[in-house]
Amino acid sequence: MKWYADRPIRLTRQVVADLLAVGWVALWIWVATTVHDWVLELRAPGDGLVSAGGSIRDVFTNAADKARDVPLVGDDLSGALGNGTKAGETLTSxxxxxxxxxxxxxxxxxxxxxxIPVLFLLVTWLPVRLRYARKAAGIEKLRDKPDLLALRALTSLSPRQLAKFDGDPAVAWRTGDTDVIDELARRELAALGVRA
Known part of the structure; x- marks a missing residue:
């Protein structure tokens, strides 16, 4: 496949379009990472709950351990303080x-x-580039067959462009007028930015 034109104007447009496509992807990657970082800032309350729950759990766990040493009510007191440990674990969860x-x-x-933006790009930009590459590669193979290029030009050039020829270019093609055939072939190649 031929990805880029030989002629500078079309080549420049293609390179600029490709650079814009790469820039489009880079822009959305930057936007996505920025938004990702902003959304992650919303985890601060969750971090606070984990920290607070851990602190409450540790305080009640230590208190429950010490409460076991209290004579007569130590086990009951330790069990009651164990509920505080569970509350801390609930906050952490x-x-x-x-x-x-x-x-x-x-x-x-x-x-x-x-x-989403990359899919949009793949649906809009990529088919255009692939279509050009296939057409340019096909036209380039016909470069040394001016009759076929001239025939393609007769079917693809606009009526206004065909009217600029002296006389009827189709008649000139049928009769083998090499000047008209060469001009039609050159225009067909030029339409895709391929050098004659």
């Missing part, structure tokens, strides 16, 4: 759940912010 939701949301939002 809630904080971890919130952190998980925020991290999952950040990931999927970032993924969507990359995938």
């Amino acid at each position: 809630a904080g971890n759940a919130q952190i998980g939701v925020v991290e999952d949301s950040a990931f999927w939002l970032a993924a969507a912010l990359v995938v």
